Amino acid sequence: MDKKIGFLSFGHWRDVAGSQTRTGADALLQTIELAEAAEEIGVDGAFVRVHHFERQLASPFPLLSAIGARTRRIEIGTGVIDMRYENPLYMAEEAAVADLISGGRLQLGVSRGSPETALRGAENFGYVAPEGSTPAEMARTKTEIFLQAIQGAAVARTDPERTGGVSGGLAIQPQSPGLAERIWWGAGTRATATWAAELGMNLQSSTLLSEDTGVPFDQLQAEQIRMYRDAFQGDRTPRVSISRSVLPITTDVDRLYFGERGEADQVGLLEGVRSRFGRTYVGDPDRIARELAQDEAVREADTVLFTVPNQLGVEYNARILSTIAEHIAPAIGWKHPDAR
Incomplete structure (x- = not known):
């Protein structure tokens, strides 16, 4: 399988000097414009991060639907939706609508979510983990309900008083055929990757792994991917995506913003757990290409998402994607769609 590439945007906005995204409207509209530009370049996917209580993209389905209506080929998706905040049945309706509008191009990443500024943020949305259950377990339970709903399971009953005494099951509407095979779990550990495989989901391997075995990040991530594939349940070939922070330096402006040197892997404590973070690639494009070609997880994955500095604007980010x-x-094995 040829590799696919996409961009991943956090959708930051700040009314500060140098920012091209001063407002929430700027971030939303420019994300749509960047998706259009990326499709023109030949990029395969437009993905957005989802963060609540932050000046970042938060409600993905209106945005994904707009991108789907303005593009024709590019995949649209998330990386990831924090399921702690979601009503899984309402989300099933929204996901089906976005998928139908795009003609079946939705690639939906879901997960427990990442560390956040809000204290027990999901509780402010009305969602509290049941007694004896953790927020992570709540997210996984909601994901299982969501998967059942988008596959047409009966999740409600008819009212006999309105159906002439007949009682039956009701599924979420609309349904979008094939959507269930395009749901991805954002895994931060080898164990959750295996759980996702057993449920038949695709894998989005996080650039923040909440475990550390002492090996370089790319090797730990590659091990997670191999364990996922070994555990996958289903009669199809699952997809695996990773993301990388890549900033090619081709102009003096690039050099002013990012310098010449990237960052190495980082190891630290996150919520009390020793975690490993992926590196940032900065510098000459040909050197970055050689380094990425040696990245063990890049070799294992079929999809690589490149994070973009969205506050620098559409034109700047389109140039990065073109480079x-x-x-x-x-x-790393990618071919332009016209050459496939």
């Missing part, structure tokens, strides 16, 4: 498509992605 990645021309000079970096071919080295």
Whole structure:
């Protein structure tokens, strides 16, 4: 399978000097415009992060539906939706609508979510983990309900008083055929990757792994991917995506913003757990291409998402994506759609 590439945007906005996204409207509209530009370049996917209580993208389905209506080929998705905040049945309706509008291009990443500024943020949305259950377990339970709903399971009953005494099951509407095979779990450990495989979901391997075995990040991530594939339940070939922070330096402006040197892997405590963070690639595009080609997890994955500095605007980020498509992605096995 040829590799696919996409961009991943956090959708930050700040009314500060140098920012091209001063408002929430700027972030939303520019994300749509960047997706259109990425499709023109040949990029395969437009993905957005979801964070609540932050000046970042938060409600993905209106945005994904708008991108789906304005594009024709590019995959649209999330990386990831924090299921602690979601009503799984309402989300099943929204996901089906976005998928139908896009013609079946939705690639929906879901998970427990990442550390956040809000204290027990999901509780402010009305969702409290049942007694004896953790927030992570609540997220997984909601995901299982969501998966059942988008596969047409009966999740409600008819009212006999309105159906002439007939009682039966009701599924969420609309349904979008094939959507269940395009749900991804954002896994931060090898164990949750295995759980996702057993449920038949695709895998989005996080750039923040909440475990550390002492090996470099790419090797730990590659091990997670192999364990996931070994555990996968289903009669199809699952997909695996990873994300990488890549900032090619081709102009003096790039050099001013990002310098010449990237960051190495980082190890630290996150919520009391020793965790490993992926590195940032900065520098000459040809050098980055050689380094990414040696990245063990990049070799294992079929999809690589490149994070973009969205506050620098559509034109700047389109140029970064064009450089990645021309000079970096071919080295990891990607081909322009016209060449496939």
